[in-house]
Amino acid sequence: xxxxxxxxxxxxxxxxxxxxxxxxxxxxxxxxxxxxxxxxxxxxxxxxxxxxxxxxxxxxxxxxxxxxxxxxxxxxxxxxxxxxxxxxxxxxxxxxxxxxxxxxxxxxxxxxxxxxxxxxxxxxxxxxxxxxxxxxxxxxxxxxxxxxxxxxxxxxxxxxxxxxxxxxxxxxxxxxxxxxxxxxxxxxxxxxxxxxxxxxxxxxxxxxxxxxxxxxxxxxxxxxxxxxxxxxxxxxxxxxxxxxxxxxxxxxxxxxxxxxxxxxxxxxxxxxxxxxxxxxxxxxxxxxxxxxxxxxxxxxxxxxxxxxxxxxxxxxxxxxxxxxxxxxxxxxxxxxxxxxxxxxxxxxxxxxxxxxxxxxxxxxxxxxxxxxxxxxxxxxxxxxxxxxxxxxxxxxxxxxxxxxxxxxxxxxxxxxxxxxxxxxxxxxxxxxxxxxxxxxxxxxxxxxxxxxxxxxxxxxxxxxxxxxxxxxxxxxxxxxxxxxxxxxxxxxxxxxxxxxxxxxxxxxxxxxxxxxxxxxxxxxxxxxxxxxxxxxxxxxxxxxxxxxxxxxxxxxxxxxxxxxxxxxxxxxxxxxxxxxxxxxxxxxxxxxxxxxxxxxxxxxxxxxxxxxxxxxxxxxxxxxxxxxxxxxxxxxx
Amino acid sequence: xxxxxxxxxxxxxxxxxxxxxxxxxxxxxxxxxxxxxxxxxxxxxxxxxxxxxxxxxxxxxxxxxxxxxxxxxxxxxxxxxxxxxxxxxxxxxxxxxxxxxxxxxxxxxxxxxxxxxxxxxxxxxxxxxxxxxxxxxxxxxxxxxxxxxxxxxxxxxxxxxxxxxxxxxxxxxxxxxxxxxxxxxxxxxxxxxxxxxxxxxxxxxxxxxxxxxxxxxxxxxxxxxxxxxxxxxxxxxxxxxxxxxxxxxxxxxxxxxxxxxxxxxxxxxxxxxxxxxxxxxxxxxxxxxxxxxxxxxxxxxxxxxxxxxxxxxxxxxxxxxxxxxxxxxxxxxxxxxxx
Numbered sequence: 001x002x003x004x005x006x007x008x009x010x011x012x013x014x015x016x017x018x019x020x021x022x023x024x025x026x027x028x029x030x031x032x033x034x035x036x037x038x039x040x041x042x043x044x045x046x047x048x049x050x051x052x053x054x055x056x057x058x059x060x061x062x063x064x065x066x067x068x069x070x071x072x073x074x075x076x077x078x079x080x081x082x083x084x085x086x087x088x089x090x091x092x093x094x095x096x097x098x099x100x101x102x103x104x105x106x107x108x109x110x111x112x113x114x115x116x117x118x119x120x121x122x123x124x125x126x127x128x129x130x131x132x133x134x135x136x137x138x139x140x141x142x143x144x145x146x147x148x149x150x151x152x153x154x155x156x157x158x159x160x161x162x163x164x165x166x167x168x169x170x171x172x173x174x175x176x177x178x179x180x181x182x183x184x185x186x187x188x189x190x191x192x193x194x195x196x197x198x199x200x201x202x203x204x205x206x207x208x209x210x211x212x213x214x215x216x217x218x219x220x221x222x223x224x225x226x227x228x229x230x231x232x233x234x235x236x237x238x239x240x241x242x243x244x245x246x247x248x249x250x251x252x253x254x255x256x257x258x259x260x261x262x263x264x265x266x267x268x269x270x271x272x273x274x275x276x277x278x279x280x281x282x283x284x285x286x287x288x289x290x291x292x293x294x295x296x297x298x299x300x301x302x303x304x305x306x307x308x309x310x311x312x313x314x315x316x317x318x319x320x321x322x323x324x325x326x327x328x329x330x331x332x333x334x335x336x337x338x339x340x341x342x343x344x345x346x347x348x349x350x351x352x353x354x355x356x357x358x359x360x361x362x363x364x365x366x367x368x369x370x371x372x373x374x375x376x377x378x379x380x381x382x383x384x385x386x387x388x389x390x391x392x393x394x395x396x397x398x399x400x401x402x403x404x405x406x407x408x409x410x411x412x413x414x415x416x417x418x419x420x421x422x423x424x425x426x427x428x429x430x431x432x433x434x435x436x437x438x439x440x441x442x443x444x445x446x447x448x449x450x451x452x453x454x455x456x457x458x459x460x461x462x463x464x465x466x467x468x469x470x471x472x473x474x475x476x477x478x479x480x481x482x483x484x485x486x487x488x489x490x491x492x493x494x495x496x497x498x499x500x501x502x503x504x505x506x507x508x509x510x511x512x513x514x515x516x517x518x519x520x521x522x523x524x525x526x527x528x529x530x531x532x533x534x535x536x537x538x539x540x541x542x543x544x545x546x547x548x549x550x551x552x553x554x555x556x557x558x559x560x561x562x563x564x565x566x567x568x569x570x571x572x573x574x575x576x577x578x579x580x581x582x583x584x585x586x587x588x589x590x591x592x593x594x595x596x597x598x599x600x601x602x603x604x605x606x607x608x609x610x611x612x613x614x615x616x617x618x619x620x621x622x623x624x625x626x627x628x629x630x631x632x633x634x635x636x637x
Numbered sequence: 638x639x640x641x642x643x644x645x646x647x648x649x650x651x652x653x654x655x656x657x658x659x660x661x662x663x664x665x666x667x668x669x670x671x672x673x674x675x676x677x678x679x680x681x682x683x684x685x686x687x688x689x690x691x692x693x694x695x696x697x698x699x700x701x702x703x704x705x706x707x708x709x710x711x712x713x714x715x716x717x718x719x720x721x722x723x724x725x726x727x728x729x730x731x732x733x734x735x736x737x738x739x740x741x742x743x744x745x746x747x748x749x750x751x752x753x754x755x756x757x758x759x760x761x762x763x764x765x766x767x768x769x770x771x772x773x774x775x776x777x778x779x780x781x782x783x784x785x786x787x788x789x790x791x792x793x794x795x796x797x798x799x800x801x802x803x804x805x806x807x808x809x810x811x812x813x814x815x816x817x818x819x820x821x822x823x824x825x826x827x828x829x830x831x832x833x834x835x836x837x838x839x840x841x842x843x844x845x846x847x848x849x850x851x852x853x854x855x856x857x858x859x860x861x862x863x864x865x866x867x868x869x870x871x872x873x874x875x876x877x878x879x880x881x882x883x884x885x886x887x888x889x890x891x892x893x894x895x896x897x898x899x900x901x902x903x904x905x906x907x908x909x910x911x912x913x914x915x916x917x918x919x920x921x922x923x924x925x926x927x928x929x930x931x932x933x934x935x936x937x938x939x940x941x942x943x944x945x946x947x948x949x950x951x952x953x954x955x956x957x958x959x960x961x962x963x964x965x966x967x968x969x970x971x972x973x974x975x976x
Contacts (some may be wrong), residue, residue, distance in 0.1 A: 079849050226753070226755065228751040228752070228753055228754070228755030229755050229756065229758075231711075231749070231751065231755060232749065232751060232755040232756075232757075232768075232816070233757075233768070233772075234716060234743075235714055235716060235743060235747055235748060235749040235826070236743060236744065236747075236748060236769035236772055236820060237741065237742075237743035237744030237745075237747075237769070237772055237773065238738045238740075238772040239740060241774070242772050246757075246768075246771075246772075250757075250759040251757070251758065251759060253759075328660060461666055492831055
């Protein structure tokens with residue numbers, strides 16, 4: 001007996017060691033580091049290690065742009081051809097009689113017998129003209145068209161290739177992950193380095209930003225094609241190309257169309273930011289409005305972007321609807337097309353391409369007045385909220401993290417959490433990246449930004465989870481919320497800033513509120529989705545045992561929805577991070593402000609340093625929330 | 638003896654794992670799947686299967702889920718490459734063929750019907766049926782005409798312009814069958830084609846397949862998890878378990894003489910007298926006391942039972958040319974029914 005229980009006891013002892021050792025390590029490590037490093041700032045040993053060579057390269061690039069083969073044989077021709085394409089498309093759009101736009105919009109959508117959406121989209125497509133932004137809209141459309149076209153030409157073949165080659169997929173996945181983790185404006189910095197400022201770098205930055213969804217969804221669509229359909233094609237002796245073009249691509253079409261749609265939406269989402277690179281168009285209008293603190297003008301331009309988004313989204317959706325059985329007949333479509341083309345030639349012959357001047361249809365003044373009224377009359381709410389956030393939360397949090405807790409403790413604790421959640425690889429990567437961030441002199445700025453990010457994420461989650469649960473349980477609530485969420489998501493993030501900046505004083509708070517408005521949407525959506533997707537049988541089983549609503553919610557619904565809710569939290573964090581830099585435009589200190597400074601002063605070295613800091617934060621937060629989501633997943637077979 | 642159409646020799650399929658050779662060596666030494674998976678990370682789906690299928694024969698592979706039967710049929714049609722072993726079709730080694738040759742053989746000789754139909758939802762029924770001809774490059778008018786004919790054969794005349802998802806499950810599988818028949822294949826693979834159908838439709842489809850096979854006389858490899866279906870359709874049946882065959886035999890052989898307890902488990906519920914034939918239980922030479930009574934070797938026990946009950950003396954069993962091959966008596970029948 002003793003012989004057999006002794007190893008068991010030893011095993012239990014070993015088990016206990018295994019269970020408590022990490023905690024002992026944490027406590028001892030924190031204590032030692034805190035005592036030995038207390039009060040010491042992060043040594044900026046590499047202050048210029050990154051920025052100097054980059055700035056030197058930039059200076060070199062500037063003086064060699066006309067002579068060096070890197071530019072004369074690659075960047076300059078690339079730049080010229082994109083510029084030519086932009087000019088041609090823009091010229092064509094300006095030449096088009098304006099009414100062709102609503103006509104074609106209506107026709108494309110009505111083809112699928114969705115008359116109302118077609119009519120609404122056609123009306124929406126006229127809106128920019130009514131507020132006097134027709135030319136700006138056409139500029140933006142031209143840039144979008146070229147950018148999206150390039151995305152498709154690159155993205156669809158890459159997606160197909162990734163679906164077939166496991167190796168290519170394993171190489172591409174981390175790249176795509178990184179592309180989506182990196183906040184958009186970070187792309188701008190290398191653009192400036194190689195292409196300077198202008199429409200072309202703006203187009204390329206848009207392409208890079210909008211490329212991942214089309215690649216991912218093409219690959220996903222191809223991979224999801226019913227295996228038996230592919231086998232059937234193979235067994236009848238189809239060549240690979242026959243199977244691809246006759247079976248796989250047609251069956252992946254809905255997914256590919258969704259990818260195109262998302263790519264368009266992402267391209268549109270960055271249109272405002274792209275003005276930092278000189279994209280012009282509607283984005284410039286929003287940016288000017290922000291600088292002049294004119295909510296009316298900003299709203300008018302913002303709505304124009306929403307209108308473009310809505311029209312493109314509807315048209316995209318009409319193409320995604322590949323079930324032709326309920327479409328209008330070919331003949332009717334052809335007649336409609338002929339009518340639009342006829343009108344086109346008639347109009348251009350008569351010189352009707354200008355949008356007719358609309359007098360005094362102005363929504364600008366009333367919006368300006370409303371925001372000013374709100375600023376003056378709501379200050380009894382906004383002022384204390386602002387002061388509370390700054391004085392009681394953000395400043396103490398920053399002081400705690402920079403002055404009270406020694407920096408090595410933060411790195412060690414982060415690495416420890418990464419190790420426990422994901423393993424030593426992430427811990428090593430996190431520790432290394434954080435050290436680099438400190439060494440290049442971004443530590444304090446990063447801490448400031450981190451406090452803003454955490455505040456925005458906490459607020460977003462506090463709103464998103466209860467609202468999401470409510471919406472997930474009550475379809476009617478969800479239906480009522482849907483248009484609001486849609487609108488929040490299509491409005492370019494900048495537009496939120498304008499009224500918020502006006503309502504609050506210049507501090508970190510407007511940036512945080514704008515981030516919350518922007519990021520709360522996926523949180524609500526995914527929470528609602530998670531709650532709704534809980535199998536009905538599990539809920540019935542719970543009820544059959546006599547559980548109360550509350551018991552069912554906390555015992556069955558939420559645990560089963562938890563992985564999806566966690567995915568929502570992950571998205572919230574990513575979107576808040578994407579807003580960090582935009583918030584810099586509203587006067588938030590920290591990395592965002594530095595990023596704006598880097599772009600406006602073309603201090604590319606500084607831009608790279610900010611990029612490293614933001615990407616570090618993004619990688620760590622992204623991987624940790626993903627790991628948390630995986631842990632919440634019930635074990636599968 | 639009839640001509641061999643398909644010959645599968647020493648077929649193995651191992652999924653995953655770093656050391657396939659070790660996995661196979663372990664399997665040959667008699668290790669179980671779980672043990673091999675734990676030691677090598679590899680799953681042995683098909684282990685050392687060999688069999689032949691004669692021209693015009695319906696060969697059924699019956700096994701429960703996870704037995705490797707679906708993997709086996711994919712190896713034989715080379716939708717996946719077997720890890721080891723050879724697959725001969727009309728004497729040509731499929732495993733040694735390059736892509737182009739394989740494609741040619743497939744176009745000329747093979748087709749397949751799938752469990753979940755494997756139809757192309759973006760094509761109309763007629764274009765689904767014509768797909769095999771389309772990839773061969775048959776002109777549109779010709780292949781449509783052929784597809785219409787085949788649709789009539791499976792009872793779907795006039796449904797050509799519908800999309801598959803507008804049809805019921807049974808009708809969809811008729812489309813799958815029509816698509817397979819349209820290329821006039823030599824060999825048809827059926828991968829649990831009727832499992833997804835409800836029982837009445839399933840029986841109807843089985844009867845129809847029997848009728849079609851009676852007329853067309855194709856070589857069929859049919860996968861199923863339903864023993865009753867196997868008995869109904871199969872000329873010969875292989876019982877598959879954990880990647881290998883427990884027994885191959887005619888329905889009567891399996892029931893009269895199950896090789897393993899596993900096979901016996903399936904045969905237990907089958908009314909033996911309806912399947913076992915006089916030829917299977919016939920013993921010994923011509924009986925002295927047979928008093929001239931004769932039954933055909935292919936007659937079921939159920940059919941000869943009244944004669945045996947009338948008169949306890951043995952009955953002669955004759956083959957289809959009238960030669961006496963043995964006799965049945967009460968003892969043999971009772972023994973067979975009792976085991």
